[in-house]
Amino acid sequence: MSDFLIHVISISFIYGILALSLNLQAGYLGLMNFGLVAIFGCGVYGAGLAHRFEFPLFMGLxxxxxxxxxTGLFFARVGRRLSSDYWGIATLSIAEIIRIFATNLEGLTGGAQGISGLPMLFADLRPWDGIARMVLFGGVLVSAWWLCEKLVRSNFGLGMKLIREEPQLARSLGYNIDHIRSVVMVISSILAAAAGVLYAHYLSFVGPELLVAPETFLIWSMVIVGGMANNRGVVLGAIVMQFMMAYIPFVKDYFDLPSDFVAAARLILTGGVILSFLLLRPQGILPERIGGHNER
Structure with missing residues (x-):
């Protein structure tokens, strides 16, 4: 297996974890989180700060x-008195504020230069280190998928779907909406942070450019492509989108286009895919399975 293919699969697995995290919030609970990158940033900067201040690697986690x-509980707290749409705008704003703080707190976060030199996992296993990382990321992804499946197929998951569809009915039936949202935000935040730690040690670098808004919309595209409220679907969406992103530089080289084309093409591809699926196949590749929360 080529190093390039191992790299793309490894990144796909990390983004698959992020897609599962967003799917819990948006797909099953109806929370329009446009600031997921801020929680992901907690993961990458947690690893980065542990390295910067010479703490053991596990302390980064x-x-x-x-x-x-x-951060997840703060997001949930902010959303108590906001509708889903306004909550999405609020999360986007919070994420941008966090990115600005990360850029300017130079003494703590390294500022715009970030934190470099994080140890790569399994670096001493060369030439098999890439495969070892890929297997680790795949294992974490499978574990995250299993956790999400157990959650959404339980009675708690049924409550999540009811809140998404009919919040007033859910409240009248005795569901504590604020509590359920807080629990889901904690679980999904843990998944996003774990992905951030893996990503930081994969890149060996942490910087504010990892927290830009287009990263959140890339994860949204994965969820929309794969199928909201379908855990297998969003993982498939993550793999599809990452492979599409990975081959953009080859297109640039084939047509002898300038280097600026890559960044622009990734933004166009993300927006184009979201728009195309919303118009032509809003249910995604693998639609939600209606009435199957107790299926085995």
Whole structure:
């Protein structure tokens, strides 16, 4: 297996975890989170800060999870008195504020230069280190998928869907909407932070450019392409989108286009895919399975 293919699959697995995280919020609970990249940033900066201040590697995961849980609960708290649409705008604003802080807190985060030199996982296993990382990422993805499946197929998951479709009915039946949203935000934030830690140690770098809004919309495209409220679908969407993104540089080289084409083409591809699926196949490649929350 070529190094390029291993790289694309590895990145696809990380983004698959992020797509599962967003799918819990948007697909099953109806929360329009446009600031997921901020929670992902808790993961990458948790790993980065542990490295910068010479803490053990596992402390990066601890920092990441703590930051992500606090941020996720803050998102849930903000959304208590907001409709889904306004909550989405609020999360986008919060994510941008966090990115600006990360850019300017130079003494803590490294500022615009970021934090470099993070240790790569399994670096001592060369030439098999790439495959080892890919297997690890795949294992974390499978574990995240299993957790999400157990959650959404339970009675708790049934409550999530009811809140998404009929929040007033759910409230009248005794469901504590704020509590359920908080629980889902904590679980999905843990998944996003774990993905961030893996990504930081994969790139060996942490910087504010990882927290830009287009990253959130790339994850949204994966969920929309794969099929909202379908965990297998969003993982498939992540793989499809990452392979499409990976081959853009080859298109540039084939047509001898300028280097600026790559960044622009990725934005156009993300927006074009979202628009195309929303218009032509809004249910995605693998639609939600209606009435199957207890299927095995």
């Amino acid at each position: 601890v920092f990441a999870l703590l930051l992500a849980v606090v």
